[in-house]
Amino acid sequence: MKPFKSTLKATAAAILVAALGCKPKGGDAENQATESVGEPAMSAAPAPDAHNSQNSLDWNGTYKGVVPCADCEGIETVITLTRDGEFQRRMTYLGREETGRTDAGTFTWDETGSKVTLTPEAGEPQSYQVGENVLFHLDRDGNRITGDLADQYILVKNRADPGLENKKWILVELMGQEITAGEGRRTASLIFDSETGRFSGNNSCNVINGGYELREGLRITFGKMASTLMACPDMETADRFNEVLETVDNYTIADGVLSLNKARMAPLARFRLEE
Template sequence: MKYLPTSFLVASMLLLGCAEPDVSLSADNGTTAAVADPAHSSRNALDWDGRYEGVLPCADCEGIKTKLTLHQDGHYQLETQYLGKSNEVFREDGNFDWDSSGQIVRLQRPQPGGDQFFVGENILWQLDLNGQRITGKLADHYQLHKAPPPQLATAPLADTKWQLTELMGQPLAADNPIYIVFSGTEARVYGHAGCNRFFGGYELNSDALRLRVSGVGMTQMACLQDNYESEFLDVLQSFDNFNLTDDSLTLNRARMAPLARFSAAGPAGE
């Protein structure tokens, strides 16, 4: 994991520290009050999880291209790139929490700075070091807007060999043998579970992102080495929805963290 350079943190503190604090966050400036009825807070009244994008002000570059993804399980992913200065993309993973009002999320980052955001309808406002809304000429630039739901990836669900990369939150070696294929000509699924090959059927509702595997059977080879076969088969029986984006497939249950992650390894049969 790459952490953000010191120059970014210093720049953020300078920009945020110089802004005039907006203590009220009142409706007069187009936002919701920070002190709100807990029953109608951003946390429980808005569809806040998802990816937010924008270009934040930068003290010594053209802007900080930012992608922040918030997950229902309290996990975040942050990507930043310093435009006009470097093509390198810095990636950061961690956890976040909410303030007592349920209006502000706080990233639990290794270094402080630029880690608090007021949550609005499809928008995040970056707050200053005191947790206040930034005002002044650059106020409108401290915004990240929610990206639309991801469309189907360049690699389609069907007839692609999906290689397992993570199971129940645990990354797997790149050369592990587990993969799955959804046939596009018939509602059939097959693949390798770690030791044995498996097969079955599947039902897909792409509009609702619903996917179900049923009638799973498998070969009966004796497996001497340790593998993840039983855990993988449990996932196939327990997941109830999926996400497909950027050549990555996840199998999920409800709104919990993904049960399994896959990456496209080429057309089926390769």
């Protein structure tokens, strides 16, 4: 019989050998756990929010407002921004004898897609923050104007009506009289451009154009009109057409027919959509 101590030593050695034989290749579990903690798994960074004024808002169009003026009653400002990166601006100095000025040029967006800078062909650039249907006039450092006059540095976008605008309307009735194209009379028509806030067309003799404004309740106002000066055999229709545009204050559209009205009187003019 072997001594007890020798047997105990042999048994311990066998257990140690068995334990070493169970170690995973490449290092023990403790080392692997340490390596795992020290090198965390890579996760995809969250995508930045791609939504901004430039790509999320219907920003092109015409904006109007009256901003403060140091030596007049205010500057009536009208700015049109187009999709092709161009602008037109008209500034009228209220309470002054001078009529104001107009300019045009290009505009660029900042890196955030929230501000535009207008660069006129002559003069200094001006920046605006673009909001939903509004432009905020910014100071020289590109910041929003604060204080008691902050609300006066806001230009509001013209109201739009997809049912009326960007379509060609053909005149079919004027002051209750049916209108058809014929000898000495061209086809009278109107087109309302939502981007520029201007109308164009023909009064049955001359080409006409001018500004218009839509307001709540299907109200419409035609601005000062420009016209070519051709003489036609039937000037009566052309003159009445011009008179109607100066008179009407609201409109309705039903079954593809546009009616221009004065208050609740019978329609002064009716149009159909061009086929």
